[in-house]
Amino acid sequence: MEYEAIIGLETHIQLNTETKIFCNCKADSWGEPPNTNICPVCTGQPGVLPVLNKAVAEKAVLLATAMHAEVQRVSYFDRKNYFYPDLPKGYQITQFDRPIAIGGYLDLPMPEGYTRRVHIIKLHIEEDAGKTKHANGYRLIDFNRCGVPLIEMVTGPDLRSADEAAQYLIRLRQLVRWLGISEGNMEKAHIRCDANVSIRPKGADYLNPKTEIKNVNSIDAVREAIATEIQRQIREVEAGGKIEPWTLEWDEDAGVLRKMRSKETEADYRYFREPDLLPLVMDEEWKARILADFPELPLERRARFMAQYGLPEYDADILTTERALSDYYEAALQAYNGDPKRVSNWVINEVLRLLNERGLSADQLKVTPQYLAMIIRLVDKGTVNTSTGKALVVKVEDTGKPPKKIVEEEGLAQVSDTGALRQICEKIVAANPKEVEKYRSGKTSLIGWFVGQVMRETRGKANPKEVQKILRELLG
Amino acid sequence: MMELLRMEAHEIAAAVRAGKLSARDVLEATLERIASVDGIPGTIGGDPGAEPDKIHAFITLTAERARAQADAVDAKIAAGEDPGPLAGVPFTVKDIFVVEGTPSTAGSRILANYIGPYTATPVERMEAAGGVMLGKVNLDEFTFGSSNESSAFKPTPRNPWDTSRVPGGSSGGSAAAVAAGEGWLSLGTDTAGSIRQPAAFCGVVGLKPTYGRVSRYGLIAFGSSLDTPGPVARSVRDAALMLQVIAGRDPHDATSAAVPVPDYLAALEKDVRGLRVGLSPDYFRIVRAEGGELVEEPLPAEIKQAVLDTAERLANMGVEIVEDVPMPHNRYGIPAYFVIARVEAASNLHRYDGVKYGYRTPDRVADMREMYRKSRGQGFGLQPKLRILMGMYVSAAQYSERYYQRALQVRTLIRRDFEAVFDPEGKYRLDALLTPTTPTAAFPMGAVYGDSVLMQYADQLTVAANHAGVPGISVPVALNSEGLPLGVQLLGRDFDEATLLRLARAVEDAAAFTAKV
Numbered sequence: 001m002e003y004e005a006i007i008g009l010e011t012h013i014q015l016n017t018e019t020k021i022f023c024n025c026k027a028d029s030w031g032e033p034p035n036t037n038i039c040p041v042c043t044g045q046p047g048v049l050p051v052l053n054k055a056v057a058e059k060a061v062l063l064a065t066a067m068h069a070e071v072q073r074v075s076y077f078d079r080k081n082y083f084y085p086d087l088p089k090g091y092q093i094t095q096f097d098r099p100i101a102i103g104g105y106l107d108l109p110m111p112e113g114y115t116r117r118v119h120i121i122k123l124h125i126e127e128d129a130g131k132t133k134h135a136n137g138y139r140l141i142d143f144n145r146c147g148v149p150l151i152e153m154v155t156g157p158d159l160r161s162a163d164e165a166a167q168y169l170i171r172l173r174q175l176v177r178w179l180g181i182s183e184g185n186m187e188k189a190h191i192r193c194d195a196n197v198s199i200r201p202k203g204a205d206y207l208n209p210k211t212e213i214k215n216v217n218s219i220d221a222v223r224e225a226i227a228t229e230i231q232r233q234i235r236e237v238e239a240g241g242k243i244e245p246w247t248l249e250w251d252e253d254a255g256v257l258r259k260m261r262s263k264e265t266e267a268d269y270r271y272f273r274e275p276d277l278l279p280l281v282m283d284e285e286w287k288a289r290i291l292a293d294f295p296e297l298p299l300e301r302r303a304r305f306m307a308q309y310g311l312p313e314y315d316a317d318i319l320t321t322e323r324a325l326s327d328y329y330e331a332a333l334q335a336y337n338g339d340p341k342r343v344s345n346w347v348i349n350e351v352l353r354l355l356n357e358r359g360l361s362a363d364q365l366k367v368t369p370q371y372l373a374m375i376i377r378l379v380d381k382g383t384v385n386t387s388t389g390k391a392l393v394v395k396v397e398d399t400g401k402p403p404k405k406i407v408e409e410e411g412l413a414q415v416s417d418t419g420a421l422r423q424i425c426e427k428i429v430a431a432n433p434k435e436v437e438k439y440r441s442g443k444t445s446l447i448g449w450f451v452g453q454v455m456r457e458t459r460g461k462a463n464p465k466e467v468q469k470i471l472r473e474l475l476g
Numbered sequence: 477m478m479e480l481l482r483m484e485a486h487e488i489a490a491a492v493r494a495g496k497l498s499a500r501d502v503l504e505a506t507l508e509r510i511a512s513v514d515g516i517p518g519t520i521g522g523d524p525g526a527e528p529d530k531i532h533a534f535i536t537l538t539a540e541r542a543r544a545q546a547d548a549v550d551a552k553i554a555a556g557e558d559p560g561p562l563a564g565v566p567f568t569v570k571d572i573f574v575v576e577g578t579p580s581t582a583g584s585r586i587l588a589n590y591i592g593p594y595t596a597t598p599v600e601r602m603e604a605a606g607g608v609m610l611g612k613v614n615l616d617e618f619t620f621g622s623s624n625e626s627s628a629f630k631p632t633p634r635n636p637w638d639t640s641r642v643p644g645g646s647s648g649g650s651a652a653a654v655a656a657g658e659g660w661l662s663l664g665t666d667t668a669g670s671i672r673q674p675a676a677f678c679g680v681v682g683l684k685p686t687y688g689r690v691s692r693y694g695l696i697a698f699g700s701s702l703d704t705p706g707p708v709a710r711s712v713r714d715a716a717l718m719l720q721v722i723a724g725r726d727p728h729d730a731t732s733a734a735v736p737v738p739d740y741l742a743a744l745e746k747d748v749r750g751l752r753v754g755l756s757p758d759y760f761r762i763v764r765a766e767g768g769e770l771v772e773e774p775l776p777a778e779i780k781q782a783v784l785d786t787a788e789r790l791a792n793m794g795v796e797i798v799e800d801v802p803m804p805h806n807r808y809g810i811p812a813y814f815v816i817a818r819v820e821a822a823s824n825l826h827r828y829d830g831v832k833y834g835y836r837t838p839d840r841v842a843d844m845r846e847m848y849r850k851s852r853g854q855g856f857g858l859q860p861k862l863r864i865l866m867g868m869y870v871s872a873a874q875y876s877e878r879y880y881q882r883a884l885q886v887r888t889l890i891r892r893d894f895e896a897v898f899d900p901e902g903k904y905r906l907d908a909l910l911t912p913t914t915p916t917a918a919f920p921m922g923a924v925y926g927d928s929v930l931m932q933y934a935d936q937l938t939v940a941a942n943h944a945g946v947p948g949i950s951v952p953v954a955l956n957s958e959g960l961p962l963g964v965q966l967l968g969r970d971f972d973e974a975t976l977l978r979l980a981r982a983v984e985d986a987a988a989f990t991a992k993v
Contacts, residue, residue, distance in 0.1 A: 040594050044827045046587065046696040047574040047596060051730045081823050081871075083848055090826020139844070141831070270871040272819055272880065275701035277730050 002202040003237075005230045006210070007159035009168060012192040013151045013182050014128070015059050020147035021127045022050030022093065027148050030188055034131075034142035042147035044088030049276045052077075056149040057280055058290045059181040060100050060125050063151060066175055066297055067120050069104030074281055077125075077274040082267065086130035086141050094152075096271045099124035100280065106175075107299065108167050116164050119156035125280075126150050151181075157196070157207065162226035165195060169219045171299070178298050178323045186218050195226055198243065199233045209243045213257065216250045225250040229257055301326055309333070309340035318348055325352070328362035331369035336376055346376055350393045358397075366400040367393055374403045383407065385414050388460055414463045418470065421454070421462060425470045428453045439475050447471060480505050481993050485565045485660035485714040486741075489606070492549065492564035499549035499564030503542055503608055506566040510537065510610070510658045513636075518614045518629030520588050525631070529639050532631045533653035535571050536579050537611040542566065545608045552606075559606030562721055567602060567661040568653045570646075571612035572619055573705075574694045575599050582696045583617045583627035586828045586835045586855030596694020597729065598663055598705050598722040605721040610659045613649030618825070619670055619698045620859035622934040624648030625925040628857050634921070635678060636992050637960055641918040644674030644934075650708040651678035657993035661718050662708040667699050668813050669913075669938025671706050672950035676913035676963025679952040679992055681980070682708050683715045684938075686971045687945035688733035690719075691726030697824040699817035702942040710991050712951065712981045716740040719973060735971045743974035748982045749794030751907040751975065753966075754801035754897060755787060759911035763807040764933055770807070779912045782954045782962045787910055789986035790979070801897050801904055805889045809939040810932055812890070815870050815883035816943075822867025825860055828852065862928060891944040898946075898969045907975050911937055913950040913963035937965065947973050949980045953987040961989070 020027050023041035041048045064071050078096040104120035128148040133140045153172075159165045173191055176182040183190050198210035213229060216222045233243055248257040296304070298320045305316035305326075320326045328351065333343045351372065355362060367375075372393065379389035384407060392403050392412070399406065407413055428450060429436055439446045447468065454467045480502065483491075491497035515530025516522070517537065526532075549559040574580040574592035581587045595603075603609060614633050616626040623642040624632045633648045635641040636656040643652035647664030651674035654662050664671040666684035675682025683706045690705045697703060707718035720740050726732045760780055762773045774780075791797050830836035830851030837850035856864070870879035897904040914934060924931050941948040947970075950963040964983065968976035 043832060045574070045593060045833070046580065046582070046590065046827070047694040048594075049693050049729050049731075051728060079823055081826060083826065083829060085829075085831045085844065088827060088832060090829060091823055268873045270819075270823070270868065270873070270876075272823070272871055272876070275731075275820060276697075 003199045003230075003234050004160055004202045005162070005226070006157045006198045006200060006207060007161075007165050007226060008157040008196040009155045009159065009165060010194040010196070011153050011169070011172060013063070013153065013172075013176055013184075014190040015056060015149040015151065016180070016182050017053055017055045017059065017149055019053055021053050021056050021125070021149035022147050025147065029144035032144065034140070034144060036144060038143045038146070042088070043143050044090070050093060050274075052277060052280065053149065056125055057100065057282065059149075059179075060123065060151050061282065061287060061290045062179045062181055062294070063153070063176065064101030064104065064123050065291060065294060066179055067101075067104035067106055067123065067153070069101040069120055069123055071101050071282055071287060072098065073283065074098070074279050075100040075124075076279050077277045078271045079274050080269040080271055082269055084129065085139060086132045086143070086146070088130070088143060088146060092127060092129060093274050093277070094126035095124035100282070106168065106171060108164065108171055109299065109302075110164065110167060116159065116167075118158045118168055121154045121156055123151060123153045126152060157198075162223045162230065165226050166219050166223040169193060169222055173219075174298050174321060178295065189217065192217070193222055195222065197226055197229045197233070199230060199237065209245045211243065211245065212247045214247060214249055214260065217252070221250060221252050224255065225257060228255070232257070295323065298323070298326075309344075311340060311344055315341070315344045315348060318352070319344060322361065324362040325355070328365070328369050332372045335370045335373035338376075338380075342376065343373070346372060350390055354393060354397055365397060367396045371396050371403055378403060378407065382463065383413055385460070385464060388412050388414070412461060414461055418466060421466055422470050424454055424457050424462075425467065425474055428457065429471070429474050436475060447475075450475070477505050477508065478993075481509060481657040482991075484711050485562070485709065486717050488565050488660060489561060489563045489717070492553065492606075493558060495553055497564065499546040499553075499559075499606075499608060500543070502564050503546040503566055506610065506659060507539055507542075510534070513656050514658060516631070518627060518631060520585055520628055522630035527631065528634070531634055531636055531639070531652050531656045531658065533568070533613045533633045533649040533656065533658055535581060535583070535612050535614050535629050535649070538578055538609065539611075541578070542608050542610050545603065549606050549608065560721075561605050561717060562602055562661075563606035564608060565606070565661060566608045566610050566659040567663065568610050568613045568650060568659045569599055569663045570615050570650050570665060572615055572665055572696045573599055573612075573663060574696065575609070575612070578612060580612070580696070581629065582619075583615045583629055584855070584857065584860065585628045586852070587696075588628070588835065590834050594694065597691035597726045599694065601722050602661075602663065602718070607661070607721070613653050613662065615649055616646035617857045617859050618696070618821070619646035619665060619667060620821070620863055621645045621925075622669070622673055622931050623919070623921070623925055625921065626857060626859040635918045637679060638918065638958075640920055641960070642677065642921050644677035644914075644918060646670040646674075647682070647708060648674045651675050651680055651682065654678070654680045654708050654710055655992045660710065661714060663722070664706060664708045665695055665698075666704050666706055666938075666942065667702045667817060668932070668942050669935040671708060672913050672938050672948055672963070672965060673934055675708055675950045676952065676961065676965075677918035679961030679963075679989065680708055680710055681712055681715045681949065681951055681984070682706070682963075683719060683949045683973070683977075684941060684947060685719060685723065685973055686733075686947045687942075688731055689735075689947070689971060689973065690722050691729040691732045693726055693728035697820070699820045700824060701820060702813075702817060704942065710993070712949075712977055712984045713741070713744060715949070715980075716744055716977045719977075723973075733971065738974050740974055740977055743978050744981045746978055747794070748790065748979055750796065751979060752796045752798055752905055753787070753790055753979065754798040754904055754906040754909045755783070756801040756803045756806075756909060756911065758803040758806045759909070759937055762915050762933060762936055765811065775912060775915055778956050779915065779917075779962060783910060783912050783964050786953055786964045786983055786987065790910070790982060793982055793986065795979070795982070798904055798906060801906065801909065803893045803897070803909070803940070805886065805893050806936075806940050808886045809890060809943060810936050812883040812886040812943065813935070813939045814866070814932065815879045816887065818863050818867035819871040819880050820867070821860075821863045822871065825856070825864055828855065830855070859928065887943045890940050893940070894944045894946050894967070907968065908979050909967040911965045911967065913937060913965040917956050917958065917960035917962055941967050946970055947976055949976050951980045951983045951987070952989045953983065954989065
C-alpha cells in the first residue's frame with residue numbers, strides 16, 4: 001500500500017529583543033556564565049510582578065502579518081501551572097485561549113515545482129524557562145534564559161513529507177531574519193521545533209494517531225527525524241501493529257528516535273488568566289505604527305525578481321535568502337542600469353563569496369552597491385579585465401576607496417596599447433626559444449602558456465585578447 | 477512621653493520638618509514604647525501563650541536600620557533640606573512586603589529564612605518621604621486568616637484593648653501596633669477585609685484603596701486580583717497623609733493605574749454637606765451556607781446601632797442619607813471569594829518549592845518530587861495547605877467551568893451592584909455606602925480559629941469591595957458593652973478615596989472616639 005505522511009509543526013521562535021519579556025534583564029545570554037542576566041522578577045522572588053516588554057508584542061504582530069494571520073485586537077495572558085526546578089514561579093506566563101493572532105498560512109514553493117500551503121492555527125507570546133544541567137549527582141539550574149521572549153506558532157497537519165517540513169523551517173528562518181524579529185539560528189535554539197507525525201493510506205481523509213518528536217535542533221535533524229519516524233510507522237502498520245501516541249526524542253548522534261513517555265493522560269496545567277498583567281490591547285493606531293515599514297516578503301520578492309528582471313529561479317532564490325542581500329542586489333542593479341543577470345552573476349559569485357568569507361551581511365559591506373556597479377562598468381568598458389575586476393571587489397572592501405581611485409593608484413588599467421604589448425611579447429618570445437620551437441612544431445596549445453607569461457610580466461593588466469593576437473603573429 | 481505618642485503622624489512630621497522635634501527623639505520614644513508593651517517577638521516554635529498581657533505585634537524589629545533612617549532625616553533638616561511629608565514618622569510594615577536586607581517571612585516557616593533582595597514600592601515610597609521603618613509586624617500565614625492565629629511565628633499579636641482577644645487579621649500586627657502606640661502608621665494589605673477588619677477590632681482607621689491605586693510590587697501575593705496595600709493609622713488625616721505618599725502609578729506593576737493622585741489632605745477640609753450616603757439592608761445581615769442551606773442571621777443590635785448613629789450624625793451635618801439601597805449580590809461575596817482567591821493563591825504559592833530560596837527539607841530524599849513534597853509539606857502551615865488543595869481542585873480542567881468561571885461571573889454581578897448605586901445618572905447616585913465593618917467585635921483567641929469557613933465570614937461585609945475593586949475605609953466610632961471598639965465602613969467609587977476620606981473625617985469628628993493610646 002502507498003502511504004502519505006501527515007505532519008504538523010509546533011515552533012518556538014526566540015525573539016531578538018534587547019531585554020526579556022517581563023523584566024529589564026538582557027535577553028541574549030549566549031556564551032555567558034550561568035545566572036548572570038537575572039533579577040528578582042525573572043527568578044520568581046516573592047512579591048515580584050511581570051511588566052510586558054512592548055517590543056515582544058510588536059515583533060509578534062510583524063510575524064503574524066507576514067503569516068497572513070489575524071491579529072487580535074485584545075489578547076490575554078494566562079498562567080500554565082506546573083512544577084519544575086527551572087521554572088522559578090512554578091507557572092509559565094503564556095497565552096492560551098485568546099492568543100495574539102489566529103489563522104494564517106505560508107505558501108512553500110517546493111524545489112519539485114509545486115507549492116504547499118501550510119495553515120497556521122495560532123500564534124502566541126510566552127516566556128522561556130531556564131536550563132537544567134545534571135552534573136555529579138546535582139541538578140544545576142541556569143536562570144539566564146528565564147523570561148526570554150518566545151513566539152509559539154502551530155501549523156495545521158498540512159505537511160506531507162520530511163522535505164516539506166524542512167522547507168517550512170527554511171522559509172520560516174528566512175522570514176524571521178527578514179523581519180528582523182529573531183536571529184533564527186537553530187543551533188542556538190532560536191528556532192525550536194516539535195513535530196507531530198502520522199501516516200495514512202494515500203488519499204484517505206481521516207487522521208491516525210500521531211507521535212510527537214521533540215528536541216530537534218537543526219533543519220537536517222528535523223528532516224532526518226521525520227523521515228525515520230515515517231518509515232517506522234509504515235513498518236509498524238505493515239507488520240499489523242498500531243501506532244501509539246508516544247512522545248519521542250531525536251538522538252542526533254545515534255540517528256534514532258527514543259520514546260520519552262506515553263501520552264495517555266494529558267497533564268492538567270490549570271490554566272487561568274494571569275491577574276498580574278492587563279489584557280494586551282492592539283489598537284489600530286499601534287498596529288499601524290508597527291506595520292508602517294512592513295517590508296516586501298522574501299517569497300514575494302523572489303517572484304518579482306523572476307518576473308521583473310527575468311532572473312532564473314536559482315538566482316532569484318539565492319538573491320532573496322537575506323533581505324540585506326536582495327536590497328543590495330536591487331541597489332546595484334539600479335546603479336548599473338543594465339543587464340539584471342550580469343549584476344546577479346557578480347553578486348552571487350563575488351559579493352556572496354566575500355560575505356561568506358568575512359561573515360558579513362550585505363548592508364555592512366564597504367563595496368557598496370554603487371561601487372559594485374562601477375566595477376562592472378569598468379570591466380564592460382575594458383578599462384580593467386575580468387580578473388582585475390574581481391580583485392577590485394576585494395580591494396574596495398579592504399580599503400573603502402572608490403574603484404577608480406584604486407585603478408589609478410595601482411595602475412591597474414588594462415594595457416591595450418599594441419606598441420607596448422608587442423614589445424613585451426617580443427621579449428617573451430626571445431627569452432623562450434624551446435617553447436617557441438615546440439609551438440612551431442605543432443603544439444599550439446602552448447599559446448596559453450605564452451599569454452600567461454605576458455600577463456605575469458604586466459601584472460595582469462594586459463588585454464588578453466590583444467596579447468593572443470600579437471603572439472600568434474610573432475609565433476606564426 | 478505619652479504626650480508625644482498621642483500626637484498624630486501629620487503633627488510629628490510637621491514638628492520634625494520645622495525642626496521642633498528630632499526624628500531620632502521620636503524614634504527613641506517609640507522604641508521605648510515598643511520595649512514596654514510588645515514583649516517577645518513572634519518566632520518559629522515560639523510559645524503561643526507567652527506573656528499573655530503583651531501585644532506581640534512584631535516579628536522583626538529593625539532598630540538600627542530605623543536609627544540610621546531617623547539620623548538621615550535629622551541630617552537633612554540640619555542641611556536645610558526637606559525630608560518629605562512623613563519626616564521622622566515611625567511606621568511598621570506587615571511582613572508580607574519584601575524589604576531589602578530584612579527577613580520577609582509572610583508569617584510562614586517556608587520563608588522564615590528569606591531575606592529580601594529588593595524593597596516593595598510602597599515601603600520605598602514611605603522611606604523616601606522621610607518615614608522611619610521600625611520593622612516587620614506579624615500577620616496570618618501568607619495573610620490567610622482573620623485573627624492572626626495562623627501565623628507560624630508565635631506568640632501571635634493580641635488586641636491592645638483586651639489581650640485575651642484577637643487583633644483581627646490578616647493585618648493584625650499592623651492594627652495592634654498602631655493601636656498600642658508602636659509607630660503611627662502601618663502598611664497593611666487587604667484581600668477580603670484584611671486591613672479594615674483588624675482596624676475595626678483594634679479601634680484604628682484602616683483604608684483599602686481602589687485596586688490599582690497603590691502598587692503591589694513587593695507584596696507577597698495571595699489573591700493577585702484582590703490584594704490591595706493600604707494604610708492603617710490612628711486618624712483619618714494620618715491615613716490620608718500616608719495614602720498621598722504610597723499612591724500612584726508604578727512602572728513595576730502593570731496593574732497600577734495611571735490615574736492622577738489628588739491632594740487628599742486638602743479634600744479633608746471640604747464640607748460634607750450635600751453628599752449622598754446609602755444604607756443597605758444587605759449589609760445588616762449575615763448569610764452563611766450551612767449544610768447546603770443558606771442561613772440568614774441579623775447583625776448584633778449594637779453593631780447595627782453604631783451604623784445608624786453614625787448615619788444620624790452625618791445627616792445632622794447635611795449629608796443626605798439614602799435608605800434601602802439594594803446590594804443583592806453581597807451575600808455571594810464569600811463563596812465567590814472562596815474560589816477565586818484559592819485558585820490564585822494555589823498558583824502564587826507554587827514558587828515556594830525548596831529550590832531557590834526559603835525552606836528546604838533537611839530530610840534525605842530519593843528524588844526531586846520527594847524534595848518538593850517534603851519541603852512544602854513541612855514548610856507550609858495548615859491554612860496555605862487548605863488553600864492550595866481547594867485552589868487546585870476548583871481550577872482543575874474538569875471543575876474550572878463549574879466553580880472558577882462561575883465565581884468570576886458572580887464577581888461581575890457584585891461589581892454591577894456598586895456601579896448601579898454609584899451611577900451619577902442612576903436611581904441612587906450615591907457618593908458612598910455606609911455599613912458596619914465587621915459582624916462582631918474582636919473575638920477571644922481560640923474561639924473561631926480552626927473553623928476556616930466560619931473564620932471567613934468575618935469578611936462578609938468587607939469582601940465585596942475587593943471583588944469590585946472599589947475603595948473602603950473603616951473608622952472606629954464606639955465601644956460595645958464589653959468595652960471593645962466597633963468600626964463603621966464607608967465604600968466609595970473607583971479612585972475616589974478623596975470623597976471617602978472626607979466623609980470618614982466627618983464620621984471620626986462626630987463620633988469623638990478615644991484612641992487606646
